[in-house]
Amino acid sequence: MTEWKETTSVEIAEIEMGQSPSGETCNTIGDAIALLNGPTEFGLKNPKAVQFTTDSKRKCRPLDILFCVRGSTTGRMNWADKEYSIGRGLAASS
DSSP: OOOOOOOOHHHHSOEEEOOOOOGGGEESSOOSEEEEOSGGGOOSSSOOOOEEESSOSOEEOTTOEEEEOSGGGTTOEEEOSSOEEEOTTEEEEO
């Protein structure tokens, strides 16, 4: 029988912290990669992007777990259904 082992997420997963692109590279017309900034874009399971950027600084991959890392929304999660640019309010774990 296997026993549970207490560990940290850093020991079992790769974590990518978000980094916001400059505002001049953002748009709402669907130009370039979808940008996620926080839980306002979270759906029931997958995010719904409303903003896009032509200068992505950090990205998540399909099937990554997206989680909030700031303020009262810390810990809220969603699953990435595709590649997204992630802003500083999020991190991605694979």
